[in-house]
Amino acid sequence: MDYKEYIESNSEIMLGKPVIKGTRITVALILQRLSEGAAVEDIVSAYPSLTVNSISAALAYASDVVSNEMLIAAA
Numbered sequence: 001m002d003y004k005e006y007i008e009s010n011s012e013i014m015l016g017k018p019v020i021k022g023t024r025i026t027v028a029l030i031l032q033r034l035s036e037g038a039a040v041e042d043i044v045s046a047y048p049s050l051t052v053n054s055i056s057a058a059l060a061y062a063s064d065v066v067s068n069e070m071l072i073a074a075a
Helices: 027-035 040-046 052-067
Strands: none
Touching: 027 040, 027 052, 040 052
16 A cells, blocks of 8 residues: 555644645544544544545554654663
């Protein structure tokens, strides 16, 4: 999946946080809801502008960000 088809970051939308294109729904919100135990179907029901694919894109984006972050060793 190419999450770039679903995710955008624009300084004029939600202060530049990554959102699902065409919405003001942030990747962070989707991840938070999933971490709280919400099912994908529940999120799609609560936010009709989302799709299963857009939620998968949010997960793919988060995975890519975490995979590429630089860790700093504790002193």
